[in-house]
Amino acid sequence: MYQAVLFDLDGTLTNTLEDIAFAMNRALRIHGLPEHPVEKYRYLVGSGARMLAKRAVGEQAELVEGVLETYQAYYQEHNLDRTAPYDGVTEMLQALQARGVKLCVFSNKPHADTCRVVEHFFPGIDFAAVRGQMEGVPVKPDPAGALAMAEALGTAPADFLYLGDTDVDMICARNAGMHPVGVTWGFRDEEELRSAGAERLIHHPMDLFV
Numbered sequence: 001m002y003q004a005v006l007f008d009l010d011g012t013l014t015n016t017l018e019d020i021a022f023a024m025n026r027a028l029r030i031h032g033l034p035e036h037p038v039e040k041y042r043y044l045v046g047s048g049a050r051m052l053a054k055r056a057v058g059e060q061a062e063l064v065e066g067v068l069e070t071y072q073a074y075y076q077e078h079n080l081d082r083t084a085p086y087d088g089v090t091e092m093l094q095a096l097q098a099r100g101v102k103l104c105v106f107s108n109k110p111h112a113d114t115c116r117v118v119e120h121f122f123p124g125i126d127f128a129a130v131r132g133q134m135e136g137v138p139v140k141p142d143p144a145g146a147l148a149m150a151e152a153l154g155t156a157p158a159d160f161l162y163l164g165d166t167d168v169d170m171i172c173a174r175n176a177g178m179h180p181v182g183v184t185w186g187f188r189d190e191e192e193l194r195s196a197g198a199e200r201l202i203h204h205p206m207d208l209f210v
Contacts, residue, residue, distance in 0.1 A: 004102035004128070004155045006146060006178065008164035009114055010045060011186030012088050013105070014121060017041055018082040023075035024056050027067045033057060046166045048108040048139040049075075050053040072110065073118050078114050086185050092205035093125045102128040104149050108139045108168070128153055141168050143176035150176070163208075170196035181208070 010016040018038060025035040036044065036056065044055045054061070077159040096103055105127060107114045114132030129149045133139055140146075145146045160171035165186025173180035174197045182193030182201045190201055202208055 002101070002161045002179070003159040004097060004104060004150075004153060005106040005161045005163060006149065006173075007108050007162075008166070008169045009105055009107035009117060009132075011042075011165035011168075011188070012086075012163055012183050013093075014083050014085050014117055016079070016083045016109075016117070017045070017187065019075065020045055020052070021074060021077050022082065023078060024052065024067075024071050026074060027053075028056060028071035030070055031039075031057075031063050031067050033060060033063065033067070045187065046108065046168050048133050048164065049110055051139075073207070076110075076113055076116075079117060080120055083117060083121075086205065088205035090122065090125075092208060093122060095209065097125060102153055102155060104129045104153070105131065106146055106149060106172075107132045109133060118170075141171035141175055143172055146172060146176040150178075163202075165193075167192050167196035170198050173197075 007013050015126040021041040028035050049072060050068055053064050057063050057067055105118055109132050111132035111134050116132055118130050129152060131145055131149055138146055150160060157177035160178040161181050161198060162178040162200055163181045163183055165183050166188045170180040170182060170184035170193055180198050184190055184201055184203045193201060197203060
């Protein structure tokens with residue numbers, strides 16, 4: 001029924017929350033700002049590093065650039081410390097690869113960080129494309145990046161499933177003409193995914209095949 005699957009990264013393939021929270025809390029502390037509980041980061045992430053910094057600093061907007069720079073300098077060297085794939089993700093990717101499905105990753109995480117995490121945790125998976133946030137390309141839910149990947153693969157957007165864990169992903173999938181599948185093991189809840197237009201919800205990676 002589909003030729004390709006596009007995956008979000010944070011909250012979909014890998015649980016990156018603790019590394020993100022640790023790096024941002026460190027940046028906030030260095031700049032004299034209050035830290036946030038790890039669980040709060042479920043709702044601070046999802047729209048790129050700059051928006052994460054804006055949300056984290058709150059009313060101290062003048063500190064966004066400094067906090068962002070401090071965060072990124074540390075995170076790019078420590079984005080594997082506490083991060084791990086969710087249970088069943090590697091098996092799902094292997095099963096899709098064995099079926100000849102084209103596999104892609106599309107994240108609002110900076111491109112270099114995205115590539116590093118994917119290459120480290122999924123060395124046996126031959127991804128057709130991996131794309132993080134790039135200068136000059138709008139972040140999700142703008143569909144430009146997803147559509148560019150589809151074009152590069154020569155695959156129609158309608159032949160893609162798009163797996164993600166946030167409303168940003170579901171909206172991006174719809175904007176791109178792909179089929180949004182919400183994963184419930186990530187950072188947000190089922191209600192958000194349904195409200196954002198998920199065509200289907202799955203509760204474990206291997207449920208994709210049910």
